[in-house]
Amino acid sequence: MNQNTRPAALSRSSGVPFIKMHGAGNDFVVIDSRGCVHDVQRELVVLMGDRRRGVGFDQLAELLDSDATGVDLRLRFWNADGSLAEACGNATRCVASLLFEEDASRAGLKIQTPRGILSAERREDQIWVDMGAPLFGWEEIPLARPLDARALPIAGQPDAVSIGNPHCVFFVEDADCARVEELGPLMENDGLFPARTNVEFVSLVSENVLRMRVWERGTGVTLACGSGACAAAVCAYHRGLTDHRTKLLVDGGELEVDWCHDSLWLTGPVCKVFSGMFLP
Numbered sequence: 001m002n003q004n005t006r007p008a009a010l011s012r013s014s015g016v017p018f019i020k021m022h023g024a025g026n027d028f029v030v031i032d033s034r035g036c037v038h039d040v041q042r043e044l045v046v047l048m049g050d051r052r053r054g055v056g057f058d059q060l061a062e063l064l065d066s067d068a069t070g071v072d073l074r075l076r077f078w079n080a081d082g083s084l085a086e087a088c089g090n091a092t093r094c095v096a097s098l099l100f101e102e103d104a105s106r107a108g109l110k111i112q113t114p115r116g117i118l119s120a121e122r123r124e125d126q127i128w129v130d131m132g133a134p135l136f137g138w139e140e141i142p143l144a145r146p147l148d149a150r151a152l153p154i155a156g157q158p159d160a161v162s163i164g165n166p167h168c169v170f171f172v173e174d175a176d177c178a179r180v181e182e183l184g185p186l187m188e189n190d191g192l193f194p195a196r197t198n199v200e201f202v203s204l205v206s207e208n209v210l211r212m213r214v215w216e217r218g219t220g221v222t223l224a225c226g227s228g229a230c231a232a233a234v235c236a237y238h239r240g241l242t243d244h245r246t247k248l249l250v251d252g253g254e255l256e257v258d259w260c261h262d263s264l265w266l267t268g269p270v271c272k273v274f275s276g277m278f279l280p
């Protein structure tokens with residue numbers, strides 16, 4: 001790339017500092033742009049997201065200053081294809097764990113996201129994030145036309161729901177047999193979802209335990225998806241399959257969702273892998 005055409009964030013002479021993290025295998029690059037003149041641009045996201053030539057990630061989470069009162073920070077989520085996402089449950093959990101680590105005396109956090117202001121709490125050794133209330137209105141998801149989001153009139157009759165970001169949830173006999181790589185991109189780009197969609201394949205394993213595999217909008221197959229877990233849990237509840245508290249077995253581990261009083265609380269493992277300097 002010609003030096004003159006580099007976006008501002010790429011011309012930081014000493015490179016771009018980052019932390020690599022994952023939550024149940026859903027992996028992230030975290031960049032702290034708080035107090036910085038330059039924020040992250042799409043070109044940097046795509047370069048860093050390349051798993052061979054860059055660092056590689058499912059999402060890049062960018063920490064920004066917030067001017068809202070009582071809020072600790074603002075988060076912006078980028079998918080590996082350079083698109084922006086309104087919500088990312090696992091990245092929010094990872095960033096919250098960094099902030100709790102920074103200041104052990106913090107009891108809770110308020111994090112501004114495009115989905116709204118989310119709360120994070122540390123309960124014993126687990127970080128919980130409140131992903132807010134699910135939205136089922138066709139214009140909220142959004143769907144292309146007025147439809148009942150529960151059991152869409154297409155093959156497989158999936159449910160649609162927004163957790164700030166769009167999800168299309170298929171309940172199947174055995175999620176392990178679902179053709180995620182084939183059906184995922186087809187649904188992601190189906191005209192029914194004008195903003196594209198994340199796609200989950202879910203089956204009931206035992207009481208309040210779901211198996212979930214996921215195709216993420218703007219990324220592809222991932223090992224876990226926090227907002228997807230919330231979407232699956234809430235749709236399973238509506239179908240009478242589960243109670244308000246659900247465990248989700250994903251390819252990268254286990255997530256847990258507790259739906260109480262219009263709050264979808266999400267938890268699961270978080271891991272800091274390494275930190276580095278990206279030299280574009």
Ligand SMILES: N[C@@H](CCC[C@H](N)C(=O)O)C(=O)O
Pocket residue numbers: 026058059077079084085086087088089090091165166198216217218219224225226227228
């Ligand atoms: N990994 C995420 C979801 C990331 C955003 C998604 N791909 C989208 O475009 O909406 C999670 O943990 O929620």
